[in-house]
Amino acid sequence: MTSTATRPETPGGAPGAPAGPPARPGSESRSGLAGLLDLPAQAVRSVMRSTRSTPGRLTLIAILIVVLSLVTGLVAVFMAQDKKGTINDLIDHREPLAAASQEVYRSLSDADATAASAFLSTGTEPPELRTRYQVDIARAGAALSKAASDSAGAADASSKVDVLTQQLPVYTGLVETARVNNRFGYPVGASYLREASELMRSKLLPASQELYRIDTDRLEAEQDDATGFPWLTTLLVLALIAALVVTQRYLTRRTNRLLNVGLVTATGAVVLMLLWGAVALIVQGILVGDGKEGGTHQVDVLVRARITALQARADETLTLVARGDGSAYEKDFGGLAVQLAGQDHNGGLLAEARGLVSGQSSEQNVQAATQAAGAWLNAHAAVRQLDDSGDYDSAVKTAIDSKTPDASAAAFLRLDDNLEKSINVGRQNFLDDTRGADRVLILLAPGVAVLAIIAAGGATMGIRERLREYR
Amino acid sequence: MTRNRTRLAVMTTALVLLVTGCGSTGNPVDPAPIGAADGPFPAHVGGADAAGADPTPDTCNTKSLPPTNGTSIPSGSNMDKIKQRGKLVVGVDQTTFLFGFRNPTTGDLEGFDIDMAKQIAIALFGTAENRIQFKAIPSSRREAVLQNREVDIVVRTYTVNCARLQKIGFSSVYYVAHQRVLVSKNSPYKGLEDLGGKKVCATSTSTSLKKIATANPKPIPVSVDNWSDCLVMLQQGQVDAVSTDDVILNGMAAQDPTTQIVGEPLTDENYGIGIPKENEDMVRFVNAVLENVRGGVWKQSYNKWLASRLGDANPPPAQYR
Numbered sequence: 181m182t183s184t185a186t187r188p189e190t191p192g193g194a195p196g197a198p199a200g201p202p203a204r205p206g207s208e209s210r211s212g213l214a215g216l217l218d219l220p221a222q223a224v225r226s227v228m229r230s231t232r233s234t235p236g237r238l239t240l241i242a243i244l245i246v247v248l249s250l251v252t253g254l255v256a257v258f259m260a261q262d263k264k265g266t267i268n269d270l271i272d273h274r275e276p277l278a279a280a281s282q283e284v285y286r287s288l289s290d291a292d293a294t295a296a297s298a299f300l301s302t303g304t305e306p307p308e309l310r311t312r313y314q315v316d317i318a319r320a321g322a323a324l325s326k327a328a329s330d331s332a333g334a335a336d337a338s339s340k341v342d343v344l345t346q347q348l349p350v351y352t353g354l355v356e357t358a359r360v361n362n363r364f365g366y367p368v369g370a371s372y373l374r375e376a377s378e379l380m381r382s383k384l385l386p387a388s389q390e391l392y393r394i395d396t397d398r399l400e401a402e403q404d405d406a407t408g409f410p411w412l413t414t415l416l417v418l419a420l421i422a423a424l425v426v427t428q429r430y431l432t433r434r435t436n437r438l439l440n441v442g443l444v445t446a447t448g449a450v451v452l453m454l455l456w457g458a459v460a461l462i463v464q465g466i467l468v469g470d471g472k473e474g475g476t477h478q479v480d481v482l483v484r485a486r487i488t489a490l491q492a493r494a495d496e497t498l499t500l501v502a503r504g505d506g507s508a509y510e511k512d513f514g515g516l517a518v519q520l521a522g523q524d525h526n527g528g529l530l531a532e533a534r535g536l537v538s539g540q541s542s543e544q545n546v547q548a549a550t551q552a553a554g555a556w557l558n559a560h561a562a563v564r565q566l567d568d569s570g571d572y573d574s575a576v577k578t579a580i581d582s583k584t585p586d587a588s589a590a591a592f593l594r595l596d597d598n599l600e601k602s603i604n605v606g607r608q609n610f611l612d613d614t615r616g617a618d619r620v621l622i623l624l625a626p627g628v629a630v631l632a633i634i635a636a637g638g639a640t641m642g643i644r645e646r647l648r649e650y651r
Numbered sequence: 652m653t654r655n656r657t658r659l660a661v662m663t664t665a666l667v668l669l670v671t672g673c674g675s676t677g678n679p680v681d682p683a684p685i686g687a688a689d690g691p692f693p694a695h696v697g698g699a700d701a702a703g704a705d706p707t708p709d710t711c712n713t714k715s716l717p718p719t720n721g722t723s724i725p726s727g728s729n730m731d732k733i734k735q736r737g738k739l740v741v742g743v744d745q746t747t748f749l750f751g752f753r754n755p756t757t758g759d760l761e762g763f764d765i766d767m768a769k770q771i772a773i774a775l776f777g778t779a780e781n782r783i784q785f786k787a788i789p790s791s792r793r794e795a796v797l798q799n800r801e802v803d804i805v806v807r808t809y810t811v812n813c814a815r816l817q818k819i820g821f822s823s824v825y826y827v828a829h830q831r832v833l834v835s836k837n838s839p840y841k842g843l844e845d846l847g848g849k850k851v852c853a854t855s856t857s858t859s860l861k862k863i864a865t866a867n868p869k870p871i872p873v874s875v876d877n878w879s880d881c882l883v884m885l886q887q888g889q890v891d892a893v894s895t896d897d898v899i900l901n902g903m904a905a906q907d908p909t910t911q912i913v914g915e916p917l918t919d920e921n922y923g924i925g926i927p928k929e930n931e932d933m934v935r936f937v938n939a940v941l942e943n944v945r946g947g948v949w950k951q952s953y954n955k956w957l958a959s960r961l962g963d964a965n966p967p968p969a970q971y972r
Contacts, residue, residue: 302758350691366906367745367752368886371693371879378694503745503753503787569738572785576758 234434235650241427242643246636248423249446252416253632256457259413260625263464266406267618270468274402275476275610277330278395282483283323284344285388289487291316292380293494295355296501297580297589299362299373308582317352324348327391334398340391347383351376370501377498385491396480403472406617407465410457417454424450424639431646442642449634456631460624467617475610478536479603482546485520485529486599489553492516493592496560500567500576510564517557525554533602542605549598556591563588690887693880699864699872700856711813715823715923716931717971718939722774729930733803734775738784741768742796742805742925745787746879748902749956750808753787760785763898766952767825767924767944768806774940789876791856794818797927804937805925808899810858820930821923822937823969825944828896829916830859833885833903840892842914846870849891852881859895862917882907896920901960921967942969 230236291313298309328341354376361369424447431440495513499506522528530550537543559578567575582589724730733739743764744751751764769779776782788796793809796802797819808828811821832851834840843851847868853860855874863872873890875881881893882903893900900912924941926933945966953964 303756346685346688354691361906362755364906365755367748367755368879368882368903368906369755370753371746371877371883375691375693375880375883379691503785505787505789505792569784573758 235647238643238647241430242640242647245420245423245427245446245639245643248416248420249450249632249636249639252413252420252450252453253629253635255416256413256453256628256632257625259410260457260460260621260628263406263410263461264618264621264625266402267464267468267614267621270399270402270406270471271611271614271618273330274395274399275607275614277327278392278399278476279607280323280326281388281392281395282479284320284327285385285392285487286483286490287316287320287323288348288380288384288388289490289494291320291351292377292385293490293497295358295373296377296494296497299358299370300497300500300576300580305359313355317348320348327395334394337391337394337398340387340394343383343387344391347379347387351379351384354379373501377494389487392483396476399476400472403468403476406468410461413457417450417457420450420635421447421454424635427639427643435646435649440642440645442638442640442645444638444642446635446638446642449631449638453628453631453635456627457624460620464617464620467613467620471610471613471617474536474540475606475613478533479606479610481529481533481536482599482603482606485533485549486596486603488516488520488529489556489592489595489599492520496563496579496588500563500572500579503572513560517560521550521553521557525557526550537602537605540605540609542602545598545602545605549595549602552591552595552598555586556588556595559586559588559591690889692889693875693883695855695876696880696884697855697874700860700874711816712972713811713813713816713821713921714970714972715821715938716934718935718942720935720939722936722939722943724775724936725932728936729803729933730775730936737776737782739768739772739775739782739804740784740786740802741771742786742788742793742802742807743768744790744807744878745785746877747808747899748879748906750898750902751806752902763826763952763956764806764808766948766956767941768804770944770948771804771924771937771940774936774943790854790878791876793925797925800927803926803933807925808896808920809922809925810896810920811923812858815925818928820926820928820934822926822934823941823971824921824923824967825941825949826898826922827967828898828920828922830862830895830918830920831897831900831912831916832914833893833900833910833912834891835885836909836911838891840913843870843892843894843917844868844914846892846894850889852884852890852893853895854878854881857895858918858920863894878903885910897961898957901957905960938969938971945969 227240231240294309294313294316298305298313301309324341324344327337328345354372358369358372358376361367361372363369424443428440428443428447431443432438492513495509495516499509499513502509518528520528521530530546530553533546534543534550537546563575563579566572566578578584579588581587582593584590724734743760745753745760747762747764750762751760752762753759754761765785768783768785772779772782786796786802788802788805788807790807793805793807794815797805809815809821811824815821832840832843832846840846840849843863843866846866847870849870850873851863851870852873852875853863854877860872860874863870870892873884875884878893878895878899881890881895884890885893885903886907893903894917897912897916904910904912924937926937945968949966958964
C-alpha cells in the first residue's frame with residue numbers, strides 16, 4: 181500500500197464501495213479551500229487505485245460506457261433537433277424571405293415598365309395599366325416589409341432595405357407628379373417621369389437586385405448547412421460502439437462466457453442508432469439537395485429570366501417615350517435580350533431554365549415562355565422598324581397593344597405569365613422536398629434518446645451481472 | 652443587533668447597485684438616424700461645359716444663303732432625295748412648352764417650331780400629314796445629328812452662331828429671342844446680376860449655359876439634358892433660377908404659375924433652322940419657304956402659341972450674304 185499520509189484507509193479494494201470518490205476522511209486537518217482543491221487529485225488517486233482490481237476496473241468501465249452513452253445520446257438529440265430546426269427555418273423563414281426580396285425586385289421592375297407604358301398611351305390613362313401599377317407598388321411595399329423583418333442579422337441586407345424603404349415613397353411621388361402634369365397637358369410631366377425612371381434604375385433596382393442576391397445566397401448557405409455531416413455525433417457513436425465491443429471481448433477473455441445479454445442489447449441499440457441516424461440523414465440530405473437543385477436553383481434562374489424580360493420591356497417603352505432620343509434604352513434592350521434568349525432567341529437564361537426543368541411539370545411553361553420570348557423579340561424588331569421609318573404612331577400602337585397575340589405587349593405578357601407559373605412550380609418543388617426532409621427527421625430525436633438510455637441501461641445491467649460474481 | 656447589521660448591509664448593497672445603475676443608462680436609440688434626405692435628380696445633371704473658352708470669334712458672317720430657285724425641286728437635289736424617300740426627318744424638342752412639345756392628350760408634337768417644320772414639309776410634299784418623321788433630340792446632340800445625317804433639318808430653338816456655322820449650315824433667322832431669367836415669384840432675385848454664387852440651370856452645350864458661366868458676378872452653372880429638366884429642378888428647389896431664351900422661359904412660366912420671368916434681355920438669340928453644311932441647295936430652299944412663311948403663317952402661329960404672354964410681334968427680316 182502506497183497511500184498518502186492524509187489517507188490512512190484504502191477503500192479502493194473494497195467491493196462494496198466501488199464508484200466515485202470515497203468519503204472524505206481527515207479533511208478536518210486541512211483548511212476548507214485547500215481541501216476543496218485537493219478533491220480532484222484525491223478522486224484521480226482513488227480511481228487509479230481501484231483499477232488495480234478486476235471489479236474496480238469493471239465498475240470504471242461501466243461508468244465510462246454509461247456516461248459515453250448518455251453524452252452520445254444528448255449530442256445526437258441536439259444534432260437531430262438542430263437539423264430539424266434548420267429545415268423548419270428554411271421553410272418558414274429563408275425561402276419566404278428570398279421570395280419576398282424577389283417580389284420586391286420584380287414588382288419594382290414591373291412598375292417602371294408599366295408607368296412608361298401608361299405614359300405612352302395618349303388621352304385618358306388606360307385603367308388596366310393604372311391598376312397594374314398600383315398593384316405593383318402595393319406588392320412591392322408588402323414584400324419589402326416582409327424582407328425588412330429579417331434583415332437585422334445581415335448588415336448588407338439591412339442597408340439595401342434602408343435604400344428601398346427611403347426611396348420607394350420618393351419614386352411614387354415623382355410618378356404622381358408626372359401624372360398630374362401630364363393630365364394638365366404640360367410636357368414637364370415627361371421630365372418627371374424620366375426622373376422617376378432614373379431614380380428607379382440608379383437606386384431602387386440595384387438595391388433590390390442586391391437584396392435578392394443576398395437573400396438567395398443566405399438560403400443556399402442554409403441549405404448547405406442542413407446537409408452538413410455531423411462529425412461530432414458520428415465520432416461519439418463510433419467510439420461508443422468500439423467501447424462496447426472492447427468491453428465484451430475483455431469480459432469474454434476474463435469470464436469465458438461468450439455473450440452478455442445486457443452488453444449485447446446496448447451494442448444493438450447503438451448500432452440501431454447509427455443505422456437509423458445514417459439512413460435518416462442521408463435521405464434528409466438528398467431531399468434538401470433536391471429542394472435546392474430542383475427548387476431554389478431553378479427558381480433563381482427563372483426569376484432572373486423574368487426580371488431581365490421586365491427590364492427589357494421597360495427599355496422598349498422608354499425608347500418610345502424618349503422618341504428619337506432613346507438610343508441608350510435601345511442599346512440596353514439589346515444587351516438584356518441576349519441575356520434572356522441568347523443571340524439566336526434560343527439560348528440565354530431561358531435555355532438554362534429549359535435544361536433545369538426538363539421532365540418536370542413546368543417544362544411546358546418554360547417552352548411556352550421561350551416561344552413567347554421569340555415572338556416578342558420579333559415584334560420588338562417590327563416596332564423599331566416602324567419607329568425608325570417614322571411611323572411613330574403605329575410603333576406605339578404595336579408596342580402597347582395587348583390584344584393582338586403576336587404584338588409586343590401581348591407576347592411579353594405571355595412570357596411573363598409562363599415564367600411566373602414555372603417559378604411557382606419551382607417553389608412548390610422546394611417546399612415538397614424540404615417538407616419531406618423535415619418528416620424524415622420527426623422521430624429521430626426521441627428515438628435516439630430512447631436508444632441511448634437503452635444502451636446505458638444495458639451496459640449497467642450487463643456489467644453488474646458480472647460484478648455480482650465477485651461478491 | 653445581528654439583524655440590524657444584516658439589514659444595513661442589504662440596504663447599502665441596494666443603494667450601491669442603484670447608484671451605479673443610474674450612472675450608465677446611455678442615450679435612447681435613434682430609430683431613424685437620418686439628418687438630411689437626398690432628393691431625386693434628373694438624369695445627367697452636370698456643371699459648365701468642359702470646352703472652356705470658345706475658340707471661335709463671334710465676328711463671322713452669320714447671314715444665310717439667298718434663295719435662288721424659289722421652292723421648286725430640281726431632280727438630283729437634296730430636296731429631291733427627301734421627296735423620293737417620302738419623309739422629311741426633323742430633329743425637334745418635345746419638352747419646350749408652346750415651342751416644341753408633345754401634347755399628352757393627343758400624343759402629337761405641337762408648337763411654334765413644329766409649325767415651321769410642317770411648312771417645309773408642305774413645300775416638299777404638298778402636305779405635312781404623315782410626311783414628317785420627328786426625332787426628339789437633346790440640345791447637346793443638335794450638331795451631331797446633322798453631321799451624321801440622322802436628320803434632314805433641326806428646328807429646335809437653335810441659335811445661329813459662328814462656332815456652329817463651322818460644323819453645319821443655317822437658314823435665315825425666323826425668330827429672335829432674348830435670354831432672360833426665370834425665378835420663383837417669392838424670391839428676391841431681379842436678374843442674372845443678383846444670382847452670383849447661386850445655382851442657375853440651362854441645357855448642356857447651349858449658348859445660355861455659356862452666358863451663365865461667363866456672367867459677373869459668377870453664378871454656379873448647372874446643366875441638364877432638356878429644358879423641362881430645369882423646371883423640374885427649380886420646382887424641387889435644387890436650382891435658384893433658370894436662364895435661357897424668353898420663349899422657353901415663357902413655356903415654363905405657363906406650366907407653373909408660381910414662377911416669373913425677370914431681368915433685362917441679356918442677348919439676342921437668332922433662331923435658324925439647322926441643315927447639314929454641304930446641303931447648300933437645301934439651305935436656299937428652306938430660306939425660300941421661310942420667305943413665304945413671313946408673309947402670313949408666321950403671324951398665325953405666333954398668335955396661336957406666344958402672343959398671349961409675349962405680346963404682339965413681327966417676323967425678323969431675312970438677311971442674306
